[in-house]
Amino acid sequence: MDFPNLLSLSLQQAFGPTAIIYCLAAIGLNVHFGYTGLLNFGQAAFMMVAGYSFVSVATIWDINLWLGLPLALVMTILLALLLGVPTLRLRADYLAIVTIAAAEVIRQTISAASFSETFGGQDGVTGFIQPFRDLNPYSEPFKIGGVEWSAYDFWVMNVGWALVALCCLIVWMLMRSPWGRVLKSIREDEDAVRSLGKNVYAFKMQSLIIGGMFGALAGIMTALRSASIGPSFFATDVTFFAYTVLLIGGAARVLGPVAGSIIFWFLISALGIFFSQATSGSDPLIPDSIMTQTQASLMRFIFLGLGLMLLMIFRPQGIFGDRRELAIDAR
Amino acid sequence: MPADSQTPSAGTRPLDGVDHEPGSAKPDPILVASNIKRTFGGLVAVDVDHVEVQRGLITALIGPNGAGKTTFFNLLTCFDQPDEGEWSFNGKSLHKMSASKVAQSGMIRTFQLTKVLSKLTVIENMRVGAGGQSGERLWKAMFPAFWRSEEKANTEKADALLERFLLIKKREDFAGSLSGGQRKLLEMSRALMADPELVMLDEPMAGVNPALKQSLLGHVKSLRDEGRTVLFVEHDMDMVRDISDWVIVMAQGQIVAEGPPDSVMGDQRVIDAYLGAHHDADLTFEEEEKILAEAEAELEVLASERLGGQATQEGERNE
Numbered sequence: 001m002d003f004p005n006l007l008s009l010s011l012q013q014a015f016g017p018t019a020i021i022y023c024l025a026a027i028g029l030n031v032h033f034g035y036t037g038l039l040n041f042g043q044a045a046f047m048m049v050a051g052y053s054f055v056s057v058a059t060i061w062d063i064n065l066w067l068g069l070p071l072a073l074v075m076t077i078l079l080a081l082l083l084g085v086p087t088l089r090l091r092a093d094y095l096a097i098v099t100i101a102a103a104e105v106i107r108q109t110i111s112a113a114s115f116s117e118t119f120g121g122q123d124g125v126t127g128f129i130q131p132f133r134d135l136n137p138y139s140e141p142f143k144i145g146g147v148e149w150s151a152y153d154f155w156v157m158n159v160g161w162a163l164v165a166l167c168c169l170i171v172w173m174l175m176r177s178p179w180g181r182v183l184k185s186i187r188e189d190e191d192a193v194r195s196l197g198k199n200v201y202a203f204k205m206q207s208l209i210i211g212g213m214f215g216a217l218a219g220i221m222t223a224l225r226s227a228s229i230g231p232s233f234f235a236t237d238v239t240f241f242a243y244t245v246l247l248i249g250g251a252a253r254v255l256g257p258v259a260g261s262i263i264f265w266f267l268i269s270a271l272g273i274f275f276s277q278a279t280s281g282s283d284p285l286i287p288d289s290i291m292t293q294t295q296a297s298l299m300r301f302i303f304l305g306l307g308l309m310l311l312m313i314f315r316p317q318g319i320f321g322d323r324r325e326l327a328i329d330a331r
Numbered sequence: 332m333p334a335d336s337q338t339p340s341a342g343t344r345p346l347d348g349v350d351h352e353p354g355s356a357k358p359d360p361i362l363v364a365s366n367i368k369r370t371f372g373g374l375v376a377v378d379v380d381h382v383e384v385q386r387g388l389i390t391a392l393i394g395p396n397g398a399g400k401t402t403f404f405n406l407l408t409c410f411d412q413p414d415e416g417e418w419s420f421n422g423k424s425l426h427k428m429s430a431s432k433v434a435q436s437g438m439i440r441t442f443q444l445t446k447v448l449s450k451l452t453v454i455e456n457m458r459v460g461a462g463g464q465s466g467e468r469l470w471k472a473m474f475p476a477f478w479r480s481e482e483k484a485n486t487e488k489a490d491a492l493l494e495r496f497l498l499i500k501k502r503e504d505f506a507g508s509l510s511g512g513q514r515k516l517l518e519m520s521r522a523l524m525a526d527p528e529l530v531m532l533d534e535p536m537a538g539v540n541p542a543l544k545q546s547l548l549g550h551v552k553s554l555r556d557e558g559r560t561v562l563f564v565e566h567d568m569d570m571v572r573d574i575s576d577w578v579i580v581m582a583q584g585q586i587v588a589e590g591p592p593d594s595v596m597g598d599q600r601v602i603d604a605y606l607g608a609h610h611d612a613d614l615t616f617e618e619e620e621k622i623l624a625e626a627e628a629e630l631e632v633l634a635s636e637r638l639g640g641q642a643t644q645e646g647e648r649n650e
Contacts (some may be wrong), residue, residue: 173473178458178466178482185448185459191410192446193610197434197462197525308549325450 001285006273010144014266017153017225020160021047021218022264026249026257027167028214033122033243033250034297035175036207037091037187042083042099043215043242048234049079051223053121058128060118064205065131069220076216078091082207088204103236111231125231127184132224156225164258165219167214172254174210186254219243244308250318259319267307271300346385346577351590353579354381361386361529361560363437367416369399369406376402377413378584384529385466389551389561391592392569394581401443403581404533409433420529422437435462435547436453443534443564445514447521448509450459453498456506456517457489458482460524462483487525496520519550521539530554532563536570548574568605574597580604 013019021141025043050072059069083102087095110119119125133152142154174180185193193198207219222230234294241264249260275296278285286296311318317326341555349355360383369377377399396399405411407418409430418425420438434440448456463487465471466478475482484589493499496516501509506517516534521531535551536544552574554561565571571578571592578595580588588595595601 030624170473174469177475178464178470179469179480180470181451181455181459182467184451184455187445188448188450191442192412192448193447193459194430195434195440195442196460196521197439198459198467199429199431210469299605 001212001274001277004146006270006277008148008275009273010266010270011147012149013269014163014262015147015157016149016265017156017221018161018163019220019261019265020239021146021256022159022224022242022245023164023261024160024167024190024218024221025215025238026245026260027164027171028211028218028253029239029242029246030257031174031183031207031247031255032116033209034206034246034256036160036211037092037182038088038204038211039096039101040208040210040211040241041096042103044217044236044238045083045103046076046079046100046212046215047219047238048106048110048221048231049219050076050101051219051229051234052125052219055125055128055223055229056118058131065128072216072220073213079208079282080212084205084208088201088208096295100236100239103234107231107234108219114169117183121228122231124228124232125279126228127323129227133227141266142321153225159224160221163217167217168254168258175254179203179206187252247308247318248311250321253320263319268300268304271303272297275299284320338523341444345388347589348437348574351594352588355383355421355463355589357383357385359386360384361407362418362420362562364407365416367403367406367410367413367418369402369413375584377406379403379416379581382579382589384560384562384585385577386560387555387558388576389555389574390577390579391570392562392564392570392579393566393579396566397501398566398581398604399584403442403531403532404564408438409614410440417491434525434527437526437528438531439525439529440519440531441515441524441533441535443520443537445518446510447506447509447514447517449505451506452503453493453506453509453517454486454489454503456521457486457493457524460521461485461488462525485524492520495553497546512539512547515539516550519547523554527559529560529562529567532561534564534566535566536565538564544570555567567598570636 006296025047028046029043032040032043038083049245050084053072055065055074057063060064064146079102080141083095083098109115113121115121136152136155138151138155141151175183182193182198185198185202186203186207188243190200191205216297219234222233226233245260245264246257247260250324275291276293277288278289279291279293279296291299315321317323345358349357362384363382365379365381367379368375372431392403400412406413406416407425409425409428409432412427420503423436425433425436448459451459464478464481466475466482471477490495490499490502493502496512496519497636498516498520501513506514509517519530519532519535532551535547539547547565548570551561555576563575575592578588578590578592578600579586580595580602587600587604588598590598600607
């Protein structure tokens with residue numbers, strides 16, 4: 001068992017580009033679910049629409065990649081309107097059903113063979129990344145205390161963590177304002193807010209759009225991280241991992257998603273490496289009779305599930321949550 | 332009565348000449364509703380021909396359980412849409428208006444099951460109540476410069492109200508940690524944050540202990556004294572007698588009586604609505620016999636059915 005290696009690889013994941021993507025997605029869900037109480041189970045759809053819109057400007061029309069940014073934001077707003085207009089007047093569960101279905105519909109449509117000319121089918125789209133690479137000021141891999149990132153990954157991380165900081169700042173500024181107070185009130189009781197003369201529907205729509213925009217940033221980061229974009233990056237489990245990240249950190253806390261995604265990716269890679277090392281080699285720690293190497297690769301999800309259960313039992317409010325708030329629900 | 336003119340709340344005066352009949356016209360109505368009908372499937376929950384609520388007074392809407400009071404309340408405040416009907420507030424029609432617009436126009440309601448925002452502090456609950464906040468606009472929300480002074484004014488107003496409603500000690504507590512009575516107080520004071528002309532209270536006394544009830548009654552009266560109109564739903568007649576200037580009685584979805592509390596309490600239609608039409612008629616000997624005979628016949632039928640059932644079961648077993 002090579003513990004220093006396990007630690008450095010896990011730290012690499014914990015602060016790496018993937019953690020950033022889930023952090024951004026979870027910041028969006030925090031606005032939706034944590035603050036407004038909207039059950040959006042289709043954050044992957046927002047990521048996917050924004051990611052594909054971002055790259056298609058360059059790949060389809062062969063225009064500057066950065067013009068994809070405004071297009072991505074416009075498309076995100078359109079998606080939010082499309083999902084929100086029919087469902088936000090109804091009970092919360094309707095949005096949940098519509099979003100989870102929409103995410104799958106969009107993913108299946110984009111990966112359909114008929115659109116393989118434009119969206120590349122299952123293989124996805126590549127060949128748009130050069131403008132972003134050109135901006136990369138680093139040429140050497142970045143090393144700190146045994147943890148190493150490639151020059152490109154480190155550049156993505158620079159951009160990504162800066163975005164995360166900006167998003168957290170925006171969320172903090174919004175949520176301390178009277179606007180944020182109305183969102184929290186809607187989460188507590190819609191009818192009460194309506195009885196005080198607030199247009200609940202409009203506030204929910206604004207929340208859906210704002211949270212969707214953070215999801216859009218996550219989608220754009222996905223395209224930048226991988227230098228490609230494909231339907232497999234946006235399967236349903238992306239949304240649920242993002243929810244896990246949010247709940248680990250604590251919902252309705254500005255920094256919850258940040259802590260959540262670092263912890264989540266540290267644990268998931270540490271568990272993965274541990275089981276892979278424990279079952280490999282000529283004299284493995286865990287003999288083949290108990291577990292083969294293929295079986296071991298799934299163990300991390302089993303343990304992650306167990307960890308989540310323990311979290312929900314012993315610290316249901318997450319890392320930053322306030323226990324008193326939960327005591328109110330239990331009354 | 333000359334004595335009347337000396338009482339501070341010369342409340343009943345404006346309605347002295349008004350008929351004590353359902354749907355009677357008031358000299359200065361703030362709320363007028365006609366032909367309001369709401370059905371749930373085959374059940375007619377509300378079927379009100381005409382009703383007017385006088386400005387500046389406390390009007391009680393009473394009736395037995397299931398009379399349609401709360402449904403009528405929801406219809407008036409646009410939390411529910413009637414099948415047909417026309418109603419107006421301050422002369423402005425509320426037909427097809429959204430509940431939030433109704434509230435903005437100065438008619439704020441509370442709920443039978445209090446709706447406090449549990450995970451917000453008491454003071455935050457109060458601040459939400461204030462109307463027309465520019466900080467609630469998304470574009471201005473990010474920059475406190477736009478809303479800081481407004482927020483300060485709202486907080487001062489909220490503190491004054493909390494002081495008045497005896498909640499100031501709970502200012503920083505979560506609203507979810509308040510007792511039932513305190514929640515009623517919080518809801519009422521939150522409604523006042525928007526300076527409503529008409530306060531609609533849905534069973535303000537439900538589930539409140541008797542000691543707090545007295546203070547709640549005082550608070551409701553104080554609303555009238557500062558010039559607001561109050562319409563409240565209640566099914567406890569004693570509460571109503573104490574504070575209301577005018578009483579509207581509903582039963583089975585309709586308005587059956589109207590008038591000042593004392594005259595309404597003695598009204599035969601009201602007593603019938605609460606206790607049933609034949610509650611005070613003694614049973615005659617013949618009637619008693621008849622009921623007994625019917626009950627016995629029913630028992631016999633039941634017994635024979637059970638015997639028959641047993642017989643068939645045994646038959647099945649033999650096969």
